Amino acid sequence: xxxxxxxxxxxxxxxxxxxxxxxxxxxxxxxxxxxxxxxxxxxxxxxxxxxxxxxxxxxxxxxxxxxxxxxxxxxxxxxxxxxxxxxxxxxxxxxxxxxxxxxxxxxxxxxxxxxxxxxxxxxxxxxxxxxxxxxxxxxxxxxxxxxxxxxxxxxxxxxxxxxxxxxxxxxxxxxxxxxxxxxxxxxxxxxx
Amino acid sequence: xxxxxxxxxxxxxxxxxxxxxxxxxxxxxxxxxxxxxxxxxxxxxxxxxxxxxxxxxxxxxxxxxxxxxxxxxxxxxxxxxxxxxxxxxxxxxxxxxxxxxxxxxxxxxxxxxxxxxxxxxxxxxxxxxxxxxxxxxxxxxxxxxxxxxxxxxxxxxxxxxxxxxxxxxxxxxxxxxxxxxxxxxxxxxxxxxxxxxxxxxxxxxxxxxxxxxxxxxxxxxxx
Amino acid sequence: xxxxxxxxxxxxxxxxxxxxxxxxxxxxxxxxxxxxxxxxxxxxxxxxxxxxxxxxxxxxxxxxxxxxxxxxxxxxxxxxxxxxxxxxxxxxxxxxxxxxxxxxxxxxxxxxxxxxxxxxxxxxxxxxxxxxxxxxxxxxxxxxxxxxxxxxxxxxxxxxxxxxxxxxxxxxxxxxxxxxxxxxxxxxxxxxxxxxxxxxxxxxxxxxxxxxxxxxxxxxxxxxxxxxxxxxxxxxxxxxxxxxxxxxxxxxxxxxxxxxxxxxxxxxxxxxxxxxxxxxxxxxxxxxxxxxxxxxxxxxxxxxxxxxxxxxxxxxxxxxxxxxxxxxxxxxxxxxxxxxxxxxxxxxxxxxxxxxxxxxxxxxxxxxxxxxxxxxxxxxxxxxxxxxxxxxxxxxxxxxxxxxxxxxxxxxxxxxxxxxxxxxxxxxxxxxxxxxxxxxxxxxxxxxxxxxxxxxxxxxxxxxxxxxxxxxxxxxxxxxxxxxxxxxxxxxxxxxxxxxxxxxxxxxxxxxxxxxxxxxxxxxxxxxxxxxxxxxxxxxxxxxxxxxxxxxxxxxxxxxxxxxxxxxxxxx
Numbered sequence: 001x002x003x004x005x006x007x008x009x010x011x012x013x014x015x016x017x018x019x020x021x022x023x024x025x026x027x028x029x030x031x032x033x034x035x036x037x038x039x040x041x042x043x044x045x046x047x048x049x050x051x052x053x054x055x056x057x058x059x060x061x062x063x064x065x066x067x068x069x070x071x072x073x074x075x076x077x078x079x080x081x082x083x084x085x086x087x088x089x090x091x092x093x094x095x096x097x098x099x100x101x102x103x104x105x106x107x108x109x110x111x112x113x114x115x116x117x118x119x120x121x122x123x124x125x126x127x128x129x130x131x132x133x134x135x136x137x138x139x140x141x142x143x144x145x146x147x148x149x150x151x152x153x154x155x156x157x158x159x160x161x162x163x164x165x166x167x168x169x170x171x172x173x174x175x176x177x178x179x180x181x182x183x184x185x186x187x188x189x190x191x192x
Numbered sequence: 193x194x195x196x197x198x199x200x201x202x203x204x205x206x207x208x209x210x211x212x213x214x215x216x217x218x219x220x221x222x223x224x225x226x227x228x229x230x231x232x233x234x235x236x237x238x239x240x241x242x243x244x245x246x247x248x249x250x251x252x253x254x255x256x257x258x259x260x261x262x263x264x265x266x267x268x269x270x271x272x273x274x275x276x277x278x279x280x281x282x283x284x285x286x287x288x289x290x291x292x293x294x295x296x297x298x299x300x301x302x303x304x305x306x307x308x309x310x311x312x313x314x315x316x317x318x319x320x321x322x323x324x325x326x327x328x329x330x331x332x333x334x335x336x337x338x339x340x341x342x343x344x345x346x347x348x349x350x351x352x353x354x355x356x357x358x359x360x361x362x363x364x365x366x367x368x369x370x371x372x373x374x375x376x377x378x379x380x381x382x383x384x385x386x387x388x389x390x391x392x393x394x395x396x397x398x399x400x401x402x403x404x405x406x407x408x409x410x411x412x413x414x415x
Numbered sequence: 416x417x418x419x420x421x422x423x424x425x426x427x428x429x430x431x432x433x434x435x436x437x438x439x440x441x442x443x444x445x446x447x448x449x450x451x452x453x454x455x456x457x458x459x460x461x462x463x464x465x466x467x468x469x470x471x472x473x474x475x476x477x478x479x480x481x482x483x484x485x486x487x488x489x490x491x492x493x494x495x496x497x498x499x500x501x502x503x504x505x506x507x508x509x510x511x512x513x514x515x516x517x518x519x520x521x522x523x524x525x526x527x528x529x530x531x532x533x534x535x536x537x538x539x540x541x542x543x544x545x546x547x548x549x550x551x552x553x554x555x556x557x558x559x560x561x562x563x564x565x566x567x568x569x570x571x572x573x574x575x576x577x578x579x580x581x582x583x584x585x586x587x588x589x590x591x592x593x594x595x596x597x598x599x600x601x602x603x604x605x606x607x608x609x610x611x612x613x614x615x616x617x618x619x620x621x622x623x624x625x626x627x628x629x630x631x632x633x634x635x636x637x638x639x640x641x642x643x644x645x646x647x648x649x650x651x652x653x654x655x656x657x658x659x660x661x662x663x664x665x666x667x668x669x670x671x672x673x674x675x676x677x678x679x680x681x682x683x684x685x686x687x688x689x690x691x692x693x694x695x696x697x698x699x700x701x702x703x704x705x706x707x708x709x710x711x712x713x714x715x716x717x718x719x720x721x722x723x724x725x726x727x728x729x730x731x732x733x734x735x736x737x738x739x740x741x742x743x744x745x746x747x748x749x750x751x752x753x754x755x756x757x758x759x760x761x762x763x764x765x766x767x768x769x770x771x772x773x774x775x776x777x778x779x780x781x782x783x784x785x786x787x788x789x790x791x792x793x794x795x796x797x798x799x800x801x802x803x804x805x806x807x808x809x810x811x812x813x814x815x816x817x818x819x820x821x822x823x824x825x826x827x828x829x830x831x832x833x834x835x836x837x838x839x840x841x842x843x844x845x846x847x848x849x850x851x852x853x854x855x856x857x858x859x860x861x862x863x864x865x866x867x868x869x870x871x872x873x874x875x876x877x878x879x880x881x882x883x884x885x886x887x888x889x890x891x892x893x894x895x896x897x898x899x900x901x902x903x904x905x906x907x908x909x910x911x912x913x914x915x916x917x918x919x920x921x922x923x924x925x926x927x928x929x930x931x932x933x934x935x936x937x938x939x940x941x942x943x944x945x946x947x948x949x950x951x952x953x954x955x956x957x958x959x960x961x962x963x964x965x966x967x968x969x970x971x972x973x974x975x976x977x978x979x980x981x982x983x984x985x986x987x
Contacts, residue, residue, distance in 0.1 A: 003447075006533035006954070007961060008526060008616035018535050021611045029603050029641045036646025036682075040653070040675055048670050124662060128670045131662040135652060196877040197892075210806045218797040225764060225793055232771040233786060236707065237778075243979060244972035245773030249713035254772065258713075258765040265761045269754040272804050276750050279806025284743040300581065343575040344673060346738070346813065350879030350892070353810040359674065359740045360574060361667025377892040379881045381813035383568045385581055386494040389884040394891075 023169045027176045030143070034180050037139065038187060041132045045191070054129035055192050057122055062113045063189035066106050067181060073102025074178045077171040084158060084167035092167045093159035096151050099174065103148035110141055133188055140184060143177050200376065200397065201352035202369040203283050208353070210279045217268045283354070287367055290335040294326070298338075298345030298358045298380060301387030310407055320407070324393045326378060329403035330370050338364045346381035349395055355381055370397040447537035448953060452544050453523030454844075459551060460514035466555075467506035470499045472913060474885075479899070479906035481886045494583065496885035497566030502558060504569035505591070508691070509598045510551055512829035516694040517640075518547070518605055520836050521633040523844065525609060527944035528627045530618025530962040530984070532954040534608040543604035550597035557590030565591035568883060570680060573665035573673050577657040589658050596651050599644050606637035618943065618984075621964035624714060625983065627942050628968075631718060632697030636690045639725050643686035650679035677739055681732040688824065689728045693721060695788060695832030696763065702785035702839050703767060705940045707774030708979045710969040713766045720766070724759040731756055737805045738812055746805040753803035760796055764789065775972070775979075779938075780854030784835035787862050788827045795823030798873070813883075816876030819869045826865060834861075834919075841923075842937050846949040847930030853922040860915030867908035871901035939980045942968050946984050 012018060045051055080095035114134075124134040151170050157163045193199075193208035236244075247254065293314055295306040305326045309318035314337075320327075328334055338347050340358035348355040349368070356366050378393035398406060437445040446452065469487075476483060477491040484490050491499070522540065526533055534540050558564040565588045567576040576592075579585035613626065613634045653664040654676065663669030665676050704711050711717065733741060733749040767789055776782070798820040801807050811817060834857075841849050880893050887893040887902075936945035943964070947956050956962060962984040970981040 003538065006531070006535075006537065007958070008531035008533050008612055009535045011531070011616045013617040013621070014614050016615070018611050018615045021614060022536065022607050025607050025610055025641070029606075029645060032642055032645025033648050034645075036679060037649035037652075039646065040649065040679070043675070044670070044672070124656070124660060128663055131653075131656065131664060135656065135662075139649075139652070193877065196874070197879050207806060207810050210804060211801060211810070214801050214804055214807060218800050221761075222793060222797045225768070226790060229768055229771070229786075229790060229793075232768065232774075233776055233778075236771060236774045236776050238708075238775045242775060244708040244775040246972050246974050247710060247712055247773055249710070249716060249769075254712065254769055258716075258762065258769060261765055262758065262762055266758055269757060272800065273751055273754050276804035276806040277747050280743070280746055280750070280809075283806065283809055284738075284746065343578075343581050344572055348813070348881060350810070355738050355809050355812055357739045359667070361673075362740060364740055377879070377890050379879075379890065381881050382572070383497065383575070383883040385575055386497060386566070386583060388497070389493055389886055390889055392889040 017165060019165055019169050020172070023172050027173065030176065030180075034136075034139070034183075037132075037136055038183060041136060041187065044128060044132065045187075048128070051127075051129040052192055054122070054127055055188070057117070057120075058133070058189050058192075059113060059116075060189045060192075062109060063185050066109055067185050069102050069105050069109070070178045070181050073099045073106075074175055076102065077174045081168045081171045084164040087164065089158040089161040089164055092164065093155040096155035096158065096167065096170070100148045100151050100155070103144050103151075106144055107141060110137070136184060137188065140177070140180050143180070147173055147177055198351055198372065199353070200370055200372045200374070201349075201354065202371055203279070204351070204353040204371075206279045206282055210275050213275050214272055217272065221265065221268070284366070287335065287365065288333055288369075290367065291332040292329075293335040293337065294328075295337045295339065296326070296347050296358070297341060298347065298384070298391075299341035300343065300385050301380075301391045303347075303378060303380070303391065303393040305393075307407075326393065326395045327403065327406050328370055328395065328397055330373050330397050330399055333367060333369045335365055335367050338366065343384050344382045345384050345391070346379075348379040348381035349376065350379065351376045351395075357382055373397045373399055373402075445541070447533070447541045449522045449526050449534045449537070449540060450844075450951065452540050453519045453521075455544050456514045456522060456547065457519035459548060460511050460519060463506050463510040463514075463551060467503050467511060468913060468916075470503040470506070472909060474499045474503070475906040475909050477885060478887075479903045481888055491885065493885045494563060494566055497568075497883065498558065498564035498584070498587070500883055501566050501568050502554075502564055502591075505595065506554070507825065507829060508569065508687070509595060510554065512691045512825065513598075513602060514547065515833050516691060516698075516829070516836070517633055517636060518544075518602070520629075520694065520698065520840070521609055521637075522605075524840070524944060525612055525630050525633065526616070527843075527947070527951060527955055528630050528942050528968075529613060529616060529621060530943045530956075530964060531612060531616040532956070532958070532961065535611045535616055536608050539604055540608050543601045543608075546597055546604065547601035550594045550601060553590055553597060554594035557587045557594060560586040560590060562587050570684075571654070571676075572680075573654060573657065573676050574667075576676075577654055577665050579658070585658075589655065592651055592655050592658070596648060596655075599648055599651075602637075602640060603644070606641050609634050609637045618962050618964045621983075624718075625964055625967045627697075627701060628711065628714065628717060629694070629697030629701045632693040632721065635721060635725055636693040639686045639693075639728065640690045643683045643690075643729065646679045647683040650676055674736075674740060677736050678732070681735045682729070684735065685732040686725070686728045689725055691828050692824070693725075695828040695835075696721075698832055698836040698839070699785040699788045700767065700770075701940075701942070702781045702835055703770055704969045704971065705839075705938050706779055706782035706785075707771055707776045708971040709770055709774040710967075710971055711766070712769040712772070714967070714969070717763065717766050720759045720762045724756060724763070727752065727756045727759065731803075734803050734805070734808070737808045750803060750805045754800065757796070757800060757803070764793060764796070780849065780851055780858060781835050781839035783855065783858045784831055784838060787858070788831045788835060791823060791831060791862075791865070792827040795820060795825075795827065798823060811876065813881050814876040815872045815880045815882060818882055819872040819876060822869050822872075826869075830861075830865075834858075839938070840944075841926070842933035843944055843949050843951070845927050845930075846933050847926050848933050848937060849926040849930060850922050853918055853925075857915055857918040857922065860918065861912055864908045864912035864915065868905045868912065871905045875901050936982075939978075941970060941980050941982050943983055946982060 076095050076098040080092045083091040122130050124131055154166045154170050158167055193211050199205050297304040302323055305322050307320040308314045309320050311318055338356055338358045340360045345358040352368050354368055374397055376395050378395050380391035473485050473488045476485040562584045565584050567582050575581050582588055656662040657664050663671045665671045665673050730752045734753045737746045802811055933949045943962055964983045965987050972979045973981055
């Protein structure tokens with residue numbers, strides 16, 4: 001990266017690394033977005049008990065498997081952070097690639113899941129439960145994909161020993177993506 | 193307020209009274225603030241050789257000029273809140289017993305009114321359905337059932353000071369009691385598409401005889 | 416911890432003198448310099464203001480002279496009228512007020528006022544402008560597609576906005592929505608820079624309470640925006656799906672709820688008005704302090720009051736929905752919270768007035784604008800009380816009373832606030848002084864005509880005139896000659912106001928080309944932006960001469976000093 005950083009980027013009047021502040025801001029804004037979406041879903045769900053019929057058709061086992069995949073990938077992200085803190089860029093990069101593997105697995109499983117559901121008539125316009133289901137899970141999946149791509153770029157840099165502080169930052173983002181799923185899973189899969 | 197538009201319902205005077213209360217309280221603060229503001233600009237205009245005072249904001253004498261008005265604003269707010277809750281309760285939360293019930297339906301782009309007819313019951317064979325014209329009798333209490341067919345509309349009768357949004361999928365109940373006879377505007381007060389500006393209707397507030405004649409179907413030359 | 420971390424990786428450090436960024440005309444597209452990005456936002460915002468203003472001209476001509484063929488436009492059809500008022504509001508809030516007050520002045524001023532050489536993330540900054548620019552293009556495109564521009568009001572309530580058969584602007588509605596969503600994303604990105612730069616990139620010695628209030632205001636506004644826009648962004652995705660793929664999020668026939676959109680919209684919409692108010696307030700405070708040669712009366716008081724207002728602003732939203740079909744009992748709750756918020760705002764007004772006390776006031780053009788902001792915004796503020804009282808709002812909702820109220824708040828914010836900031840920082844941005852006489856002519860012409868436009872509209876509202884109607888001839892109670900006279904007065908005043916803006920443009924161009932050279936600190940102000948060249952060079956100060964700070968920003972007329980100002984960077 002040959003972009004020369006201004007002095008502004010390197011200062012820290014609060015003592016908190018600036019990158020971390022930025023990621024927290026990003027996460028806060030995402031929390032409000034997902035919060036609004038899930039809050040709307042919850043209000044609708046409480047007002048429409050008949051949605052339980054539609055919800056019965058989500059596959060709790062697949063949901064649980066994907067939860068396990070994401071939690072594991074969060075764990076490898078933590079290990080990557082530890083490696084980066086110790087200065088081992090190569091190890092951090094490899095652990096980040098493992099995390100990306102979790103993301104890919106998640107997306108592949110979800111694609112198969114959706115393909116099955118759509119072929120059985122549970123489309124996004126089938127009824128409002130399914131509309132929320134695909135919108136919420138879809139928005140989440142987009143964040144998984146975007147996060148994985150950025151993780152790849154950070155892993156490439158880390159492998160070459162550069163910008164190791166960013167390993168922690170993408171890890172924080174990844175935990176957020178995980179937490180959103182931890183809310184989605186019971187709301188979409190368990191509440192039947 | 194009645195200098196701007198006549199009051200034609202039993203609660204119009206209440207709403208206008210609240211508006212007046214707010215007007216008086218708010219008017220006082222407005223005049224006081226603007227007055228002091230302009231006076232200070234004039235009094236402390238730059239003059240050669242005169243330096244500004246150095247005030248840190250902790251000077252008690254001046255702080256009092258902020259904290260006391262602060263409290264007074266709060267007191268005024270309490271009066272306004274009480275007044276508002278009273279008016280709101282009367283118009284929107286309570287439902288006095290009805291002499292008659294009508295159904296008001298908004299759609300793109302006209303109002304349909306279903307009057308209960310001679311048997312004074314809605315949804316019977318003798319109901320009178322009109323488009324764009326609502327006929328009511330003065331000094332009778334009406335319930336209205338407000339519905340919308342397609343998008344949001346809003347049933348607004350300025351001389352009553354009444355307004356209520358019509359939401360598709362719901363039937364919203366409200367009430368009014370007219371106090372003067374005459375012919376007045378009904379508006380749609382929620383943008384509903386290209387024809388929103390043409391969604392005018394009229395309310396005909398009739399005395400007992402006129403209204404009885406209208407219900408009976410006797411055509412009359414005066415509304 | 417006030418020490419700066421200056422550990423720099425050697426392969427990344429270039430002296431400011433070596434790195435000039437893109438050259439030639441490319442710098443207008445690729446620059447990451449916060450000043451250039453600020454200018455980009457400024458000029459885009461001002462361009463969009465011309466378009467929004469033109470729309471106001473067209474629909475006001477139609478209102479005063481129904482059926483007329485409006486010069487430079489033609490006849491206005493009912494559908495076109497709705498598109499004009501919809502996009503006028505949308506443009507003025509999202510593509511004028513926000514970009515000019517927050518993004519333009521925030522980007523330009525924050526690094527300068529805290530003694531930094533740029534924002535923390537210059538490339539994210541550039542990306543935020545590029546997304547913003549794209550959003551403006553999409554919005555303008557929406558006006559010219561088949562079916563015309565979206566005409567469901569800036570509030571876009573479904574089902575009207577969700578179903579093409581109802582709104583008859585299939586493509587326009589979706590493009591409008593996408594444009595607004597893109598604008599939201601641009602500002603979320605921009606906010607990253609404002610908050611991190613303010614928190615971390617301050618000059619050594621600048622403690623939290625040494626930060627100029629305008630910087631605080633812009634950052635607090637960004638925070639309010641970020642915390643409130645999320646649910647609406649989610650709601651906008653749902654609306655877009657309803658529009659394009661046929662979901663039924665807002666369709667009652669399928670178990671959806673149109674009122675859900677209203678809640679999501681206004682949960683954002685109300686904090687949004689404080690998002691735009693705060694920067695204008697900040698600008699006003701800076702100018703009043705400078706031109707009364709006085710410390711702000713109650714820096715901390717003002718800061719805490721603003722934060723309190725911001726927090727409270729999340730609890731008042733349903734005062735926009737009193738008669739929308741919400742549970743009537745909720746209305747009482749929202750009346751209480753709405754009236755409560757008048758208390759901190761009154762406090763802000765009192766603190767500003769107290770700052771004038773004991774001052775030495777010079778009425779330069781920026782000062783006139785700043786003082787006018789206070790006087791006019793007060794009208795907007797007090798007329799809001801009528802609307803916050805639910806009982807009165809039954810009558811006033813959707814009338815021109817509401818419209819006049821929010822123009823008495825928005826116009827001071829977006830227009831008066833902008834002119835105040837622009838005339839104050841013009842010398843810094845362009846290195847030349849603006850002509851005072853022309854500035855004062857522009858000021859009086861604009862302010863007087865502004866009041867002549869909107870006072871008649873209050874009167875029309877009290878008489879029952881409702882909003883978003885292209886032709887009042889269909890309403891006998893609103894079609895009388897007195898009412899038409901009021902409409903004509905308002906329209907003629909608008910024409911006069913638009914004409915006076917030519918004075919402003921002339922002043923800008925003439926001053927930029929041949930105005931008196933400004934020097935570093937023509938206003939003898941204390942804040943850091945006035946310690947560097949006008950205009951500042953790349954990096955704002957030479958890399959080895961970045962400022963240190965020794966005191967607060969408003970040490971005017973200190974009794975121990977001969978001079979009546981004391982710059983923040985002067986050692987004690």
